[in-house]
Amino acid sequence: MLSKIVIQNYRTFRAFRLDFDPDMNILVGDNDAGKSTILEAIELGLTGKLRGRPLYQDLSPYLFHQDAVSEWIAALKAGRNVPPPEIIIDLFLASSPETAGLKGANNLLKADEPGVRIRVVLNTDYKAEYEEFIKQPDKVRLIPTEYYKVEWLAFDGNGVTFRSIPATASLIDAANIHLQSGVDYYMKHILNDYLEADERVKLTRAYRGLRETFAEDESIVKINAALRGAPSDVSDRELTLNIDVSQKSSWESGIVPHLDDLPYQFVGKGEQSTLKILLALNKKVDDAHIVLVEEPENHLSFPNLGKLVHKISDTCKDRQVFITTHSSYVLNKLGLDKLVLLSSTEGVRLDRLPDGTQDYFRKLSGYDTLRLVLAKKSILVEGPSDELVIQRAHMDMHGGKLPAECGIDIINVRGLSFKRFLDIAMLLPQNFVAVVTDNDGKDASEVEQRYASYTMAPNISVHVGEDKNFKTLEPQLFKANGRATLNAALGQSFTTDDALLDHMKKHKTDSALAIFESDQTITMPEYLKDAVDAVS
Known part of the structure; x- marks a missing residue:
């Protein structure tokens, strides 16, 4: 499990630290307070990836804290050749035999603990080019990320890979889960749970049979007869219409999930959002130690949100969970004692609330507690x-x-x-x-x-x-x-x-x-x- 995170110069955080609850962490704050940034930083530390791509491929000047950039540019214009800003994300892991190999003091706290570090730093291989770049400080507007490199290290200073970190995270964001038009995960989930092997064979045969009879339909015969006689400037071969029955195109590309006889893409946003999150939970949680959920309340009514929160709570019982939310309902149900109110430098916890007050708001979860907090x-x-x-x-x-x-x-x-x-x-x-x-x-x-x-x-x-x-x-x-x-x-x-x-x-x-x-x-x-x- 994760014990804490320390961030320097990444997005909204100039210097930030947050200690984690081993079970549930509910992150709240004003717009741009950094709720999503925390989830992003955790995923970066554990995977080295930003939005599914290696960070070095997506380095941008706008990932750096803008005050740090402004101070660096001001120093250059004042004639002081100061080092350019670095991004550092230090992710501390709980001590255990599995994390012993990551232990060291190569972190911002100089603490001898296990953990991993993402560091975005000037690449010395490009020192000459960088020195040439800053000779005209009046033209410097942004960090020259093309001269930077990304280091992914354990706290002992050695490089790490995804396999060397004994903790995995799954980020669940309904806004970025795309269920495809064919047999996506939803269909595969149903088929794996409910269909035997011989039933799948029958499904394949039935689907192929339907496609083969397509060209025999009377209207299609007439259309193809007309097309055969049509002049063509491209090819001398006859043009006809049919459905691809080659091996490459199987029934997976043609069967679409339906809910109450409606194709998935025509179902309401709330139903889609719930479905996406629940399917992602079913798919990802089994293999993850840490679950990151981005604003599960989007598009949902209170009753459906209640079902979803209950599902998240039950599914993730033995895992460390991080949830961002703007919903008092989510906060009250999962526990005010798990709340983290984000500021620019730290997170304020409400884990010292009296037990009676925590129980009160869990039972009467309609109260606008988050309004008071924010x-x-x-x-x-x-x-x-x-x-x-x-x-x-x-x-x-x-x-x-x-x-x-x-x-x-x-x-x-x-x-x-x-x-x-x-x-x-x-x-x-x-x-x-x-x-x-x-x-x-x-x-x-x-x-x-x-x-x-x-x-x-x-x-x-x-x-x-x-x-x-x-x-x-x-x-x-x-x-x-x-x-x-x-x-x-x-x-x-x-x-x-x-x-x-x-x-x-x-x-x-x-x-x-x-x-x-x-x-x-x-x-x-x-x-x-x-x-x-x-x-x-």
């Missing part, structure tokens, strides 16, 4: 009415801008599961999280005390309506604005306070939407404004 600033609310009013508060305080426009995510936790989300926030000190909650007729200090163990963290704050006589959001809005203002905002004409409050409580979301859209000046309760300030 948001730098978020406000947690109890329901959709609170969500709408908080958005209006933010717009009033920030020139009409929605929270999302300022990088703030308003997350409806659907009830009182704040503490479950705050367990996550405690492990993400760089993410600012504010909680907005009702006092429910209690002193604000009493409500705040429930969260005292969380609010000790500098990135977490809790905001409660002060007056316990105004228990929930609607009374708090009424206290801050009065009947006339709210009647105008809601398009109502209630003549008593009780009637207005009764209406707002019975029509919470409708009332909140009316306030969100109203042209009236709305005074927001202080605790709502404090929550917006806390994350702004």
